[in-house]
Amino acid sequence: MDKADALRQLPAVGKLIQSNAAQLLLQQWPRSLVVSALAVAVNELRSHVVEQAAEATIGAAAGAGTLPPDTAGDAVKPCSCSAEEALAACAAAWLEERYRPNLRRVLNLTGTIIHTNLGRAPLSDRALAAIHSVAVGYSNLEYRVEAGARGSRHHHVARLLCELTGAEDAMVVNNNAAALFLSFAAVGAGGEAIVSRGQLVEIGGSFRIPDIMAESGVAMVEVGSTNKTHLADYERAIRDTTRLLVRVHESNYRIVGFTEQPALAALVTLAHGRGLPVFEDLGSGALYDYAAAGIGDEPTVSASVQAGVDIVSFSGDKLLGGAQAGIIVGKRDWIARLKQHPLARVVRVDKLTLAALEATLLDAVDGDVARERIPVVRMITEPYESVAARAAALAAAICSHPLLGPQLRLHLEDDVSTIGGGAFPGETLPTRVICVEAIGHTAAAFATALRQQPGVPVVGRIVHGVNVWDARTLLPDEAEILLDSLCEWAAHAQS
Numbered sequence: 001m002d003k004a005d006a007l008r009q010l011p012a013v014g015k016l017i018q019s020n021a022a023q024l025l026l027q028q029w030p031r032s033l034v035v036s037a038l039a040v041a042v043n044e045l046r047s048h049v050v051e052q053a054a055e056a057t058i059g060a061a062a063g064a065g066t067l068p069p070d071t072a073g074d075a076v077k078p079c080s081c082s083a084e085e086a087l088a089a090c091a092a093a094w095l096e097e098r099y100r101p102n103l104r105r106v107l108n109l110t111g112t113i114i115h116t117n118l119g120r121a122p123l124s125d126r127a128l129a130a131i132h133s134v135a136v137g138y139s140n141l142e143y144r145v146e147a148g149a150r151g152s153r154h155h156h157v158a159r160l161l162c163e164l165t166g167a168e169d170a171m172v173v174n175n176n177a178a179a180l181f182l183s184f185a186a187v188g189a190g191g192e193a194i195v196s197r198g199q200l201v202e203i204g205g206s207f208r209i210p211d212i213m214a215e216s217g218v219a220m221v222e223v224g225s226t227n228k229t230h231l232a233d234y235e236r237a238i239r240d241t242t243r244l245l246v247r248v249h250e251s252n253y254r255i256v257g258f259t260e261q262p263a264l265a266a267l268v269t270l271a272h273g274r275g276l277p278v279f280e281d282l283g284s285g286a287l288y289d290y291a292a293a294g295i296g297d298e299p300t301v302s303a304s305v306q307a308g309v310d311i312v313s314f315s316g317d318k319l320l321g322g323a324q325a326g327i328i329v330g331k332r333d334w335i336a337r338l339k340q341h342p343l344a345r346v347v348r349v350d351k352l353t354l355a356a357l358e359a360t361l362l363d364a365v366d367g368d369v370a371r372e373r374i375p376v377v378r379m380i381t382e383p384y385e386s387v388a389a390r391a392a393a394l395a396a397a398i399c400s401h402p403l404l405g406p407q408l409r410l411h412l413e414d415d416v417s418t419i420g421g422g423a424f425p426g427e428t429l430p431t432r433v434i435c436v437e438a439i440g441h442t443a444a445a446f447a448t449a450l451r452q453q454p455g456v457p458v459v460g461r462i463v464h465g466v467n468v469w470d471a472r473t474l475l476p477d478e479a480e481i482l483l484d485s486l487c488e489w490a491a492h493a494q495s
């Protein structure tokens with residue numbers, strides 16, 4: 001068949017859409033999209049025919065999988081299928097690629113619990129249910145149901161936050177970065193804030209304390225040195241234009257060795273003696289007492305409140321394990337001032353966040369409940385023996401699987417998990433990992449395939465040329481999803 005014949009034989013989209021294969025597509029996708037996709041597939045085939053000129057026939061295109069690999073994708077396999085089926089498969093791949101949600105679930109097998117790139121804190125069942133219940137219809141977001149009158153969105157979680165931290169009042173904004181911005185602007189704009197040179201932190205994504213102060217209209221006055229700052233350094237720097245003393249928790253770094261910072265209570269006494277407030281960025285913000293559970297030395301929010309800090313801010317989706325939010329707790333008058341500032345509206349929190357946060361706080365009221373129900377708290381506190389048992393069970397399930405067993409070689413090793421999210425720097429948790437080799441594939445090729453396949457992507461680590469999976473960050477219902485993803489890979493790798 002020559003080129004002209006081949007081109008003449010290309011099916012018309014109008015006819016193609018009536019084929020059985022296209023009808024299957026119509027069960028999944030709207031007609032308009034299927035038409036576009038089939039047109040793309042036919043066009044691809046047309047250019048291919050032109051390129052391949054003499055040899056190409058539609059039959060060969062269908063039969064030998066000669067559609068260009070980038071458009072045909074994995075959907076077109078060498079098979080005895082018809083041209084219609086091949087084109088429909090090509091269209092299906094195009095639809096999947098363009099109209100599958102881009103933001104989706106991935107399996108985190110890295111062992112980093114608060115993984116910033118992977119969405120930080122997975123939410124509890126209670127938080128998910130609360131989001132659904134509040135978002136599925138209308139809600140009392142800014143309405144006092146009993147009174148039948150306008151209410152405040154800050155009201156919903158304020159009481160719980162006060163109960164959990166001992167603070168007088170609380171409010172919630174979009175994230176902790178916003179909490180800092182609002183606090184500096186509302187308390188310090190036009191004046192000076194005093195901060196230790198050992199606490200001029202970069203949080204990531206070019207967010208630095210000095211920059212955020214400048215943006216919020218506060219002049220930063222640095223005192224002390226990188227490793228040592230004394231109370232007297234703050235005292236000497238206080239003058240008429242001073243508006244607040246700032247303390248930033250070293251959540252994502254540590255200065256060790258010859259170091260000193262004044263005790264929080266001493267800083268508060270100094271500030272209050274001069275009629276100034278203390279603002280503390282606590283960063284990760286632990287409500288659960290991890291230190292008491294033998295993990296790290298993270299201060300709790302209540303410790304800061306108890307020390308008399310006027311305004312304390314922290315993240316909702318780090319150690320607390322809730323939704324992305326900036327939580328601000330402290331003295332009533334200062335919180336009132338923050339709520340009234342124009343920026344409060346700019347950084348205000350959304351109802352989905354409030355729903356998830358309130359549910360998480362309800363679980364945080366009791367330590368045992370928090371450990372059981374809040375995924376971040378559970379993962380951080382899960383004992384080595386428990387992770388090891390889960391890893392062994394998972395490895396056994398993979399090895400004994402008829403499709404996976406012959407293709408993967410596994411062994412278990414001791415390793416460490418990290419908490420991440422800029423929390424507990426240097427602190428690790430003993431864990432047991434699965435080391436995986438895919439027979440006949442390099443570690444990098446295997447890892448890439450597991451990230452790129454259509455199902456749920458699997459993200460692990462490669463250590464010394466071996467894929468390492470930490471079961472600590474695999475959620476309870478995810479072992480099955482992992483097996484499905486592996487089977488998807490194995491079925492493809494085998495063919």
Ligand SMILES: *Cc1c(COP(=O)(O)O)cnc(C)c1O
Pocket residue numbers: 175176177178201203248249251252281282283284314315316325326421422
């Ligand atoms: C993470 C962090 C922030 C920023 O919090 P987000 O919730 O990410 O905006 C601010 N300060 C410190 C010390 C942090 O660790």
